[in-house]
Amino acid sequence: MSTPSLLIAGAGGAVGKHLVEQCRTNNNHSLRLLTRSKKKMEARFSAHSSTDHTIVEADVLRPQTLAGVCQGVDTVISTIGASLDIRAIKDRNSFHTVDLQGNINLLKEAQESGVRKFVYLSAFGAASMNTAYTNAHEEFVRHLKASGLEYGVVRPTGFFYVNCEFLEMARKGTAWLVGNGKASTNPIHEEDVAKACTEAALGQGNREMNIGGPETFTRQEIAELAFQTLGKTPRIFHSPFAITKVMKPLVSVFNPRIGDLVEFLGYVATHECVAPTYGQKRLGDYFLAAARA
Ligand SMILES: NC(=O)c1ccc[n+]([C@@H]2O[C@H](COP(=O)([O-])OP(=O)(O)OC[C@H]3O[C@@H](n4cnc5c(N)ncnc54)[C@H](OP(=O)(O)O)[C@@H]3O)[C@@H](O)[C@H]2O)c1
Numbered sequence: 392m393s394t395p396s397l398l399i400a401g402a403g404g405a406v407g408k409h410l411v412e413q414c415r416t417n418n419n420h421s422l423r424l425l426t427r428s429k430k431k432m433e434a435r436f437s438a439h440s441s442t443d444h445t446i447v448e449a450d451v452l453r454p455q456t457l458a459g460v461c462q463g464v465d466t467v468i469s470t471i472g473a474s475l476d477i478r479a480i481k482d483r484n485s486f487h488t489v490d491l492q493g494n495i496n497l498l499k500e501a502q503e504s505g506v507r508k509f510v511y512l513s514a515f516g517a518a519s520m521n522t523a524y525t526n527a528h529e530e531f532v533r534h535l536k537a538s539g540l541e542y543g544v545v546r547p548t549g550f551f552y553v554n555c556e557f558l559e560m561a562r563k564g565t566a567w568l569v570g571n572g573k574a575s576t577n578p579i580h581e582e583d584v585a586k587a588c589t590e591a592a593l594g595q596g597n598r599e600m601n602i603g604g605p606e607t608f609t610r611q612e613i614a615e616l617a618f619q620t621l622g623k624t625p626r627i628f629h630s631p632f633a634i635t636k637v638m639k640p641l642v643s644v645f646n647p648r649i650g651d652l653v654e655f656l657g658y659v660a661t662h663e664c665v666a667p668t669y670g671q672k673r674l675g676d677y678f679l680a681a682a683r684a
Contacts, residue, residue: 396463397592398506400425400451400497401470403432405552406512409585410468411436415443417593425449425460451493452484454500461497461504466592468510469494472528473648475553477656485647486527494531498538510543510592511535512584515601515666517546522658523651543591548603548666549659550581551677557617558681566618566627569635570661572611577603580677583670603666606673610660613674620678632661 397414401407402424414422422444426432429448436444449456451471461467473489474482494511501509513532517525535542560566579602591598608616611627618625635657643650 396421396423396465398423398425398461398464398467399470400467401472402426403428403435404470404472405550405581406470406584406588408435409582410470410588411444413585413589417589420465421445423447423460423464451496452488454496457496457500459504461501461506464501464504464506466508466510467497467501467506468512468588468592469497470512470588471497472512475652477649477652480646480649483646483648486524486651490524490527491531495534498531498534498540502538502540506540508541508543508592509535509538510545510588512588513544513546515546515548515603516659516662516664520655520658520662522655524655541597543588543594543598543600545584545587545591545600545602546666547579547584547587548576548664549578550584551578551604551672551674552581554578554613554617554674555678555681557614558620558678561614561617561621561623561625564623564626566614566625568610568614568627568629568660569657570610570632571629572614572627573609574659574661574663575607575609576613576659576664577605577607577666577668578613578674579604579666579670580672583672587669600669601666602669604670604672604674605668607665608674616675617678620675620682632657 397420399410403426424446427450429446432446447460473486513528517528587600587602614627615625635653639650639654
């Protein structure tokens, strides 16, 4: 009997690449990786034996490219989402388009192919935030729960790599924070997020996991940690939360995704966002490694 197959959609992303590392060592599953660029994916995983995995090229916004990608697949893990990189100006696809509609297209393909389980990466606190970004995530979760498939939903706090923005600002000498910097959060390493997704995928039954890292910081403390890592004296300025409200409609004219991102980043920077501890890895170590790279 052949081993059940696992499809990792978003395999080239920040969490996706850790998922691939973790799942390729699990001999109980054969692995299929979904990406928009097979060439980039082959280059990224060139050190791996090609018998570890197969790569399929598809764009979830073009449903015809998804035909057959879930054929023979037992479980799908989707980390597909529009980029959270505020500087990726050319990337105009909104969170509603990618995180919601794109994942619905993939879910439909999974249902038609007889997939048993679908695991999805949302965001911690998404159900109560009422921003375009978090609404897209949680609307997809509603579709997933209504699909009849077994499901897993993982809701992490912010990933470590996103906080490296503070290192960049500290390098330039000045960091900016939205709000007074007093709101707390426990960011999590993307490798720990991948572990939770694997756990949700391989465990029995439906699973919802709210997860954060081992240390809780105020936003001010995260910015200070970035300066400390570089051996610099903190120079941190604050801008009012209201600025993000004014900026959103203006920025959205040029790029709807960045407009939505401004709204979300403003919200999380000014509200408590502390999830149950799951991750083991520490932000200070991550900053040190990033500073040396
Ligand atoms: N970053 C955070 O702090 C954070 C916190 C909580 C939740 N999340 C959520 O977690 C998820 C993963 O985050 P991440 O940081 O790992 O994201 P990421 O690095 O930007 O990766 C996103 C992945 O989505 C894929 N993708 C985007 N558009 C696609 C399309 N049209 N068709 C097929 N694939 C497409 C990309 O595939 P390619 O390889 O083809 O480019 C990429 O691999 C996202 O939904 C994000 O909103 C993030």
